[in-house]
Amino acid sequence: MDALIIENIELFKVPPRWLFLKIVTKGGIIGWGEPVVEGRADTVAACVQELSQHLIGRKADSIEDIWQTLYRGGFYRGGSILMSALAGIDQALWDIKGKSLGVPVHELLGGAVREKMKMYCWIGGDSPDVVIEQAQAKVNEGYKAVKMNATGALEWIDSIKKIKSVAKNIQLLREEFGDNIDIGLDFHGRVHKGMVKPLIDELAPYRPMFIEEPILSENDEALDHIYSYSPIPIAMGERMFSRWDFKNILHKGVVDIIQPDLSHAGGISEVRRIASMAEAYDIALAPHCPLGPISLASALHVDFTCINAFIQESSLGIHYNQGYDLLDYLENPEIFDLKDGYVSLLNAPGLGVEINEDELKIAQKIGHQWRNPIWRNADGSFAEW
Template structure:
């Protein structure tokens, strides 16, 4: 590879609604884009990218695997949301550069596509029943055949019968309106503590959810075996797990059906591809988490295109976080994300295939953001998981 691929400059763009992009420029002027962010900690991840810069300037952008190993292992302390999210965005940008340099889509560099299109789903409300039908209809009209919604709002460690019955109303409304024509994933979002999981599953099972996501928080993954044996509904988790080492134990134990690593949190394209291959060895499927922007989504799709065990992909288009700025607003070629009968077609442009609108990014950077998780309280004033 030529010296023209030496990394010369790293720039960051913190833009609404809650995103951070990195632009890596080589000596030749070739540019790669990544999305290194953890929701609510954009400034912290940006500082981490800056700390990693010393390992990048002057390196060949094509040396993706060695750079990954140096960034992961070279700091002595490893893993976790901040370090891995910074590494994720850098890794995405390096794959983007390499694909552009060789004039091929990233999935070709990963071994070539195993599918010609990828099934998509989009998030809708679910905290409260009033918005469910309206938002579900919007997604169906847009071409989706699957959606995901929060199963609950805030919940006590042990909730009343009244609160449990309210949870059912959301998916019940959808089933009554759409029948079985719409697949519906239910996200417990780590809001539910172990004492309530079986009770909620009993109430929700008659409405045939596509999967149940994060029935417990990742730090309580030891409870997954208990839940897995209790329910026939596929169990999904993984958005708050950050490397193959985090996934190793649940894969080995066989207590999950679907894993959901995030391309902007779990080590980027390089690491999520490895995680997908590990999961395939255990006959477990992958459905990458993606409530973020266009680079994160494109990166997920490239992994999906080459992973035999990828079954569905999340998109944040129209998600409630994106008020005023949405997935396609910073993209010059939004057609790459066109939905056709519930699917996105295989990309054909080199690199990640997304042309970022730098002028819009600069405008957005002037606004910036200070997005943070809501803080919820139970009726007694105690903290409730969001």
């Protein structure tokens, strides 16, 4: 029907570091997506504009055909920019389809397998002086799980002193909270292969929930050695952008948890497929989400339908969100209310997020030029951030 024909797309680059996409159909149905690469928002916006030639005039409910056309319609495929642009478009199309049928997206994906989803959020982890205070604040908000950076900048092979200092934060948390909170540790790709085993030795006694990105995804062959060594579950995948990127580590069984990002890995359609692949290998799902409310809602709809999803990241209060936070652009922030560490099933049509466009337009005038820091080692050489 003509009401579902895509008539217009609009992009909003807003602080703290987000890009929102609005797709409007002839019938006035609005779908929202969040296509962005942190630090490359303008590049992704340009990609969305290029892809719009395949959108305007198409029926918005042809989600799978549009996905395949956008992915396979160019000779060069994959990568962070294309897959992030495609992710935001895909999110918006699912939002439209759900709204047009009057059902939440998780119903379109086969229906929910759970009534609520366990959540975790960030604490800084950079200083022992504040880690207990920050963790206590999150516990007071109702969280039963947190994540923090495991390390600062590291040399390719660093000192024993630096290795031992890494365990201090989680040691303090265990002494304060015992086993009453789960603690994820993010290596953030900062650690080179030769440092991973010594760090695992220091961290293992404190029973982390997982270690995330122990090595960069381009060095995933190193997981063969790390996986067999580590008693701590290994999480990987925020810098993998399609089922083809995940195929090798899933087949080899060298991770325990995959973390595709709903705004980077092709959106709801592709992450749902990746999750099903992981289920076949008995691997858990914990979508990466340090971004905004549309990305989080998209992740939750996938979580609600995937039996192997066990926890969901939220950016609420994360250190990147200075001045603007997860709920600031929403008319209905209560959908992400936390109760006993869980967010309840989202039951409104589509993604369930109601965006405050007035706030969005004001914030768009401010915009952002967010870039990740450039770190240097003591000798002046580049250090992974």
